[in-house]
Amino acid sequence: MLATEKRFIDKLKTYLLFAGPTTFVFLTVIILPFLFGIYLTFTNWDGISKTYTFVRLSNYITVFKDRMFWSSFMLTVKYVFYTVVIVNTLGFILAYALTGNNVIGQNFLRTGFFIPNLIGGIILGLVWRFIFSNVLVFIGRNLNIGFLSYSWLANPDKAFWTLVIVSVWQYSGYMMIIFIAGLSNIPRELIEAATIDGANGFHRLRSIVLPLMVPSFIVTVFLTIQRGFMVYDVNLALTGGGPFKSTELISMHVYEKAFLAQQYGVGQSQAFFLFLLVAAISITQVYFSKKLEVEA
Amino acid sequence: MKRIKLVQCMLVFALVLSMSSMVVLAQDVQITILNSKGEIQTQLEEIAAYYSSITDGVSIEVISAPVGQSPFERAVALYASGNAPAILMLDAGDVLLFQDRALALNDEKWVADAIDNSLDMATAEDGRILAFPVTVEGFGFIYNKPVLDKAVGGEFDPATINTIDSLRQLFDAIDDSGKGALVISPEDWSLGAHFFSLAYSAQSPDFNTINEFLEGLKNGTVSLADNGAANGLLDTFDLMKEYNYDRLDPLASTYDRGTELIGEGEVGIWFMGNWAWPEIADFDTTGGQFGFLPVPISNDPADLGNTQIPVGVTKYFILDGEQNSSAQQQAAKDFLNWLVYDPEGQKRFVVDANIIPAFSNITIAPADPLSASLLDYVREGRTMNFILNLPPDHWAQVGASMQKYLSNFINRDAFFKEVETYWQGL
Numbered sequence: 001m002l003a004t005e006k007r008f009i010d011k012l013k014t015y016l017l018f019a020g021p022t023t024f025v026f027l028t029v030i031i032l033p034f035l036f037g038i039y040l041t042f043t044n045w046d047g048i049s050k051t052y053t054f055v056r057l058s059n060y061i062t063v064f065k066d067r068m069f070w071s072s073f074m075l076t077v078k079y080v081f082y083t084v085v086i087v088n089t090l091g092f093i094l095a096y097a098l099t100g101n102n103v104i105g106q107n108f109l110r111t112g113f114f115i116p117n118l119i120g121g122i123i124l125g126l127v128w129r130f131i132f133s134n135v136l137v138f139i140g141r142n143l144n145i146g147f148l149s150y151s152w153l154a155n156p157d158k159a160f161w162t163l164v165i166v167s168v169w170q171y172s173g174y175m176m177i178i179f180i181a182g183l184s185n186i187p188r189e190l191i192e193a194a195t196i197d198g199a200n201g202f203h204r205l206r207s208i209v210l211p212l213m214v215p216s217f218i219v220t221v222f223l224t225i226q227r228g229f230m231v232y233d234v235n236l237a238l239t240g241g242g243p244f245k246s247t248e249l250i251s252m253h254v255y256e257k258a259f260l261a262q263q264y265g266v267g268q269s270q271a272f273f274l275f276l277l278v279a280a281i282s283i284t285q286v287y288f289s290k291k292l293e294v295e296a
Numbered sequence: 297m298k299r300i301k302l303v304q305c306m307l308v309f310a311l312v313l314s315m316s317s318m319v320v321l322a323q324d325v326q327i328t329i330l331n332s333k334g335e336i337q338t339q340l341e342e343i344a345a346y347y348s349s350i351t352d353g354v355s356i357e358v359i360s361a362p363v364g365q366s367p368f369e370r371a372v373a374l375y376a377s378g379n380a381p382a383i384l385m386l387d388a389g390d391v392l393l394f395q396d397r398a399l400a401l402n403d404e405k406w407v408a409d410a411i412d413n414s415l416d417m418a419t420a421e422d423g424r425i426l427a428f429p430v431t432v433e434g435f436g437f438i439y440n441k442p443v444l445d446k447a448v449g450g451e452f453d454p455a456t457i458n459t460i461d462s463l464r465q466l467f468d469a470i471d472d473s474g475k476g477a478l479v480i481s482p483e484d485w486s487l488g489a490h491f492f493s494l495a496y497s498a499q500s501p502d503f504n505t506i507n508e509f510l511e512g513l514k515n516g517t518v519s520l521a522d523n524g525a526a527n528g529l530l531d532t533f534d535l536m537k538e539y540n541y542d543r544l545d546p547l548a549s550t551y552d553r554g555t556e557l558i559g560e561g562e563v564g565i566w567f568m569g570n571w572a573w574p575e576i577a578d579f580d581t582t583g584g585q586f587g588f589l590p591v592p593i594s595n596d597p598a599d600l601g602n603t604q605i606p607v608g609v610t611k612y613f614i615l616d617g618e619q620n621s622s623a624q625q626q627a628a629k630d631f632l633n634w635l636v637y638d639p640e641g642q643k644r645f646v647v648d649a650n651i652i653p654a655f656s657n658i659t660i661a662p663a664d665p666l667s668a669s670l671l672d673y674v675r676e677g678r679t680m681n682f683i684l685n686l687p688p689d690h691w692a693q694v695g696a697s698m699q700k701y702l703s704n705f706i707n708r709d710a711f712f713k714e715v716e717t718y719w720q721g722l
Binding site: 046047048049050051133137150151153154156242243244245256259260261262 | 366368369371372373375393394395396397484544545546547548687688689692693695696697699700703705
């Protein structure tokens with residue numbers, strides 16, 4: 001009895017010594033604001049006044065009735081779908097191409113593809129904004145290329161694709177690095193054995209490389225889904241939600257509800273709802289893709 | 297041993313740091329101003345630096361909320377972080393939201409000198425005056441006089457533009473002279489908060505009647521499609537769309553492009569307000585020959601709006617009464633008094649920063665042509681209400697609908713429907 005108690009205290013001491021500060025920060029910076037935020041969803045606070053009243057569930061009812069919220073949500077789902085598919089495909093292709101033996105300037109190319117990820121989203125958005133609304137239009141008008149003659153950012157459909165293009169450009173390199181790490185972990189003897197057995201490049205890719213890359217895909221798909229739902233900076237700097245709010249992704253909608261429309265309670269309810277949804281999607285994704293994992 | 301030395305060093309360092317910061321606190325009063333008029337950021341910084349240099353121990357820092365971002369967002373974030381500036385420049389409609397946190401300013405000397413009605417939006421229900429009126433602003437069609445002189449073949453007389461038809465003739469004349477008639481900057485705040493608010497202003501010269509109209513929009517008893525002023529305003533907007541310099545790609549134009557085109561005389565007319573002067577001045581090729589035209593809403597010159605432009609107090613300073621020390625609050629009050637009563641303060645505030653002050657004791661006026669033109673309208677009594685008590689996201693939502701209408705994404709019926717839906721959803 002005494003022994004177990006002592007062991008527990010020892011364990012606690014060790015835990016506090018190593019993880020105490022982090023736990024404290026995590027509690028105060030993440031958990032407490034999170035709980036307080038949930039509490040605020042039941043009020044009609046405007047963001048600044050000292051008094052507010054309880055409105056029970058009416059904020060959540062407002063969320064479900066808010067058509068702008070749902071159209072913004074569906075747009076975000078569409079955006080996540082395209083970015084996840086394109087970023088992962090492109091990232092994998094880049095990684096596969098850059099791990100072969102006969103590529104000149106391998107490290108240089110890897111660095112080049114990775115660099116966009118080091119630029120902050122706001123700067124990246126502004127740079128691409130200039131490209132889409134000035135550079136491409138200039139080229140289009142001078143060379144008489146119809147679809148480039150008008151700013152893509154001024155057209156609701158094309159503005160959506162500019163978001164996808166910039167996100168793909170930003171994240172493909174990052175995912176490529178994860179894939180490269182995964183690829184270099186595949187035992188060489190498996191590939192050699194398959195080659196001796198007469199498997200060609202495509203067979204090796206489909207039957208050996210891809211199954212063994214599942215752990216990498218779990219990570220990259222998780223990262224891209226989560227980042228896709230949470231994207232704000234590129235959205236803000238590139239399209240600003242425009243033209244006429246047609247590219248307002250969900251984070252921006254939540255932010256504007258809380259701080260611009262001064263309905264903090266409603267904005268917070270939307271944010272909480274979004275949290276539940278993203279958590280559910282991510283957990284499902286990780287759970288099901290874990291089942292695809294194989295042992296070498 | 298080594299580790300102990302390191303710890304000692306750090307302790308000593310921390311001690312020195314805290315002592316030196318104590319010394320600073322004992323001597324100086326530092327206050328911060330949140331500026332939400334991005335176009336006068338430099339001028340305000342210069343004023344702050346000058347004021348710091350002439351006072352003993354008071355230093356002022358100016359931080360900014362960017363053009364197009366709501367100052368409310370920035371102020372809320374600063375309050376939430378426990379870092380509220382001593383002076384915050386807010387939009388007129390947001391002032392009363394801060395009534396729990398702002399200082400009551402009823403005892404200040406400038407209250408007596410503030411012009412009529414300028415404190416209406418700054419007074420809480422309990423009678424506390426919470427804000428200092430910063431600036432009087434107005435908007436309309438800004439015109440470049442040399443371009444229009446050339447177009448009409450002689451001296452251009454702004455009084456000739458008082459109907460939609462006369463505006464069309466003017467656009468035609470400018471077009472024939474080889475320049476662009478006008479450029480529309482498609483920013484949501486410009487189209488939503490300013491342009492479409494003309495439809496509200498033109499309802500009546502009486503503020504209460506306008507408020508009844510807005511109430512009617514809220515509870516769905518007002519139909520915009522049946523409203524003369526709203527339709528007339530969109531008739532004018534159709535005309536503007538037709539002659540828009542950037543009509544090929546109307547949403548790709550920007551505010552900055554507008555300042556450049558009007559300043560260099562590439563276009564004759566631009567829809568904007570007098571706040572744009574510092575930026576137009578950078579491109580000015582006319583030696584300062586600009587003025588305002590009203591935005592006509594019908595073909596009867598007697599209708600309200602055809603010869604009037606909206607003018608109002610758009611920005612207020614509130615003083616924080618919560619997170620700043622009493623010394624800082626006093627310094628902030630002193631600074632405002634200095635702006636209103638000290639000749640040097642007046643000059644720097646009014647002339648250098650192009651501010652039309654809301655105080656009757658200030659006799660100097662900004663030297664820029666747009667403010668001069670605006671003041672002419674005020675002197676002649678040709679003004680109407682600048683609607684500043686619109687809901688906080690009105691500019692963004694109605695602005696978005698205006699952008700759709702501008703780019704022919706929706707027609708007039710759909711536009712009116714969207715605006716009505718917005719109001720009814722409040």
